[in-house]
Amino acid sequence: MKRSPVTRPGGAAVLAGAVAAVALLLGGCAPVTSTVDARATARVSVDAAAGAAAGAAADAAAGAAAGAAAGAAAGAAAGAPGTDAWAQPPMRLRLIGETVIPRVATDPLLRHLGGISGLDYDPVEDTWYLLSDDRSEHAPARFYTARIRWNAQGLEELRVTGLTPLLQRDGQPYPNVRAPTRPGEPPPDSPDPEALRLDPRTGRLLWSSEGDRPRGLQPFIRWSERDGRFAGELPLPERLRVHPDEPRGARDNLSLEGLALAADGSVWASMEAPLIEDGEPPTREAGALARFTHLDRQGRVLGQYAYPVEPIPEAPTGGQRRSDNGVSDVLVTPAGTLLVLERSGREVAERVFKFRVRLYEASVDGATDVSAVASLRDAALVPMRKRLILDLQAAGARGPIDNLEGMAWGPVRPDGRRTLVMVADDNFSPQQVTQVLAFEVAP
Numbered sequence: 001m002k003r004s005p006v007t008r009p010g011g012a013a014v015l016a017g018a019v020a021a022v023a024l025l026l027g028g029c030a031p032v033t034s035t036v037d038a039r040a041t042a043r044v045s046v047d048a049a050a051g052a053a054a055g056a057a058a059d060a061a062a063g064a065a066a067g068a069a070a071g072a073a074a075g076a077a078a079g080a081p082g083t084d085a086w087a088q089p090p091m092r093l094r095l096i097g098e099t100v101i102p103r104v105a106t107d108p109l110l111r112h113l114g115g116i117s118g119l120d121y122d123p124v125e126d127t128w129y130l131l132s133d134d135r136s137e138h139a140p141a142r143f144y145t146a147r148i149r150w151n152a153q154g155l156e157e158l159r160v161t162g163l164t165p166l167l168q169r170d171g172q173p174y175p176n177v178r179a180p181t182r183p184g185e186p187p188p189d190s191p192d193p194e195a196l197r198l199d200p201r202t203g204r205l206l207w208s209s210e211g212d213r214p215r216g217l218q219p220f221i222r223w224s225e226r227d228g229r230f231a232g233e234l235p236l237p238e239r240l241r242v243h244p245d246e247p248r249g250a251r252d253n254l255s256l257e258g259l260a261l262a263a264d265g266s267v268w269a270s271m272e273a274p275l276i277e278d279g280e281p282p283t284r285e286a287g288a289l290a291r292f293t294h295l296d297r298q299g300r301v302l303g304q305y306a307y308p309v310e311p312i313p314e315a316p317t318g319g320q321r322r323s324d325n326g327v328s329d330v331l332v333t334p335a336g337t338l339l340v341l342e343r344s345g346r347e348v349a350e351r352v353f354k355f356r357v358r359l360y361e362a363s364v365d366g367a368t369d370v371s372a373v374a375s376l377r378d379a380a381l382v383p384m385r386k387r388l389i390l391d392l393q394a395a396g397a398r399g400p401i402d403n404l405e406g407m408a409w410g411p412v413r414p415d416g417r418r419t420l421v422m423v424a425d426d427n428f429s430p431q432q433v434t435q436v437l438a439f440e441v442a443p
Contacts, residue, residue: 085335086363090387093359093420093439095395097155101146101434103426109160112139114428118196118207118259118329119406119421127161131196131207131406133425140165140173141191142228143205148410148421148438155421155438164228166193166207171229177212187215195259195329196406199223204231208259208269213242213252221256221269221299234267234299237371239275240291248277257405258330260338266302267295268338272326273309278376282325287311289376289383290327292338292364304371305364306383310342313356318349328357328405334418338362340386341407341422357392357404392422395437402435403427410438417441 104110118131128146135141145162148155165173168189177190191209199206204223211219218241223231240256243249250256251273258270271290273281282288289306296302309325316323325344333339344356368381392401402424410419417440426432 085333085337086365086385088335090361090389091333092442093390093395094442095397095437096153096419096440097150097438098397099155099158099436101158101160101436103434109144109163113144113160114138114426114434116144116423116434117194117257117405117425118143119423120196120198120205120408121410121421122198123411126411128158128408128421129196129198129205130160130423131193133193134428135177135190135192136174137176137178138428141193142166143193143196143207150411150413154440155436158436164226166191166224167228167230169230187212187217189217191220192253194255194257194405197259197261199261199265201265206259206261206267208256210253210255210257210272211242211250213244213250216242216244218242219250219255221259221267221295234295236299237293237301237304240269240271240293249275251276251281254281254326257326257328258341260330260332262294262332263336265297267297268330268332269293269295270307270327270330270340272328273324274376277374282309282311284312284315284323287325291370291376292330292362292384293371294364301371303364303369305367306370306376306381307340307362308383308386310358312346313344313358314346314354316346316348319347319351322347322353325356329407331407331409331420333361338364339389339407339420341404343404345403355401355403357401359389359392359407360386361389362386390439392437395439397435397437399433399435402433404435404437413440417443 101113102110103113115133116130117133120129126147128148130144130146132142142163142165144160146158146160149157168174174190175188177188179188181187192212193207194210195208197206204225206221206223208221209219211217220236221234225231241249254273255271256269257272260268270292274288274290279288288309290309291304292307293304294302309327312323312325323346325342327340328343329341331339340360340362342358342360345353347353362384364384366382367384370376370381373379392404404422405425407420407422410421412418420439422437424435426434
């Protein structure tokens with residue numbers, strides 16, 4: 001979600017990164033014949049290593065807990081929602097490093113860096129992919145690549161290593177959203193990129209755009225090659241489209257904010273806020289229901305569920321008294337449940353915002369499939385269940401939590417613990433930062 005530039009009292013220190021390679025722990029992997037096969041094998045190995053560490057801890061605590069974890073892992077491998085996982089205690093995260101990616105006017109790679117809303121990791125090439133939500137205003141729509149160096153304590157350094165423009169079907173970069181048009185011409189097909197996933201089966205990137213309701217530009221989910229070339233598009237359910245002349249469909253700038261890939265290759269797409277017909281967005285007094293859609297690889301709907309977004313946690317205190325809360329990203333866990341990042345902003349002075357971010361785990365087990373429900377407002381349904389994993393304000397970061405919008409699993413640590421990395425969208429504001437936080441899943 002793109003927000004107006006904001007000013008934060010006190011600012012934040014910018015920590016520069018340096019180039020470094022990281023050795024990926026894939027011991028025991030069988031020889032593979034292609035990069036795509038290796039990438040899929042690496043993802044399986046990462047899950048297996050993390051699962052083994054969790055299993056060992058569970059065995060130490062109780063044999064029954066280990067058995068339940070094994071059942072959850074089996075369900076995840078089949079693409080199931082991970083019902084057994086809910087019987088286990090919530091995962092615990094420990095902050096193991098943080099940094100800021102600077103924007104540097106004299107550096108060709110960093111000159112227009114900002115708006116990072118999507119994040120994923122390739123364990124074979126040890127490469128991070130970062131998607132900018134720039135609507136080709138600062139530079140053509142694009143993604144960046146980066147490397148992280150880890151030490152015994154955790155994240156040590158991050159360095160951006162490249163940038164790649166996203167290309168349209170005709171092979172051309174996407175036009176500036178503000179490009180002039182002649183009378184009667186449609187608006188330029190400029191995306192509002194928000195979420196990014198690397199598909200281990202094909203090596204392609206899956207990314208989403210929120211569209212533009214006032215201009216009549218539809219949200220979409222597209223495939224791209226890693227050189228930026230257009231590689232396909234998933235059909236979008238009619239209910240998730242924008243309808244500028246009707247009071248229904250996706251709200252402007254509150255649309256396809258999160259994407260996740262399940263172990264079976266299927267896709268989860270999360271809306272940031274309710275559809276117009278589903279009720280109002282969250283307020284201080286009440287939460288809201290946002291649709292999470294499960295798609296197969298051809299875009300067919302496998303199910304759709306109502307996720308309960310929390311009320312706005314803190315009241316605005318200044319400026320125009322603006323505030324919100326919504327889903328900024330989703331991620332499938334090894335057990336098949338979903339991690340859901342809820343991000344809230346509140347205005348404390350004119351165009352000055354502070355952020356409150358919380359991470360939840362959610363499950364569709366027992367939830368109502370609402371794919372055929374015309375409106376969630378007052379509908380008789382069972383929403384997805386959720387539980388709090390971490391309030392980011394309590395994570396122990398050095399500075400204020402910024403506008404976190406992307407998250408992805410990283411490499412497994414030498415002790416078998418899995419890593420989770422989050423990144424903030426700085427809205428191209430000189431008062432905000434592209435904050436990067438790294439966590440490990442504690443036993």
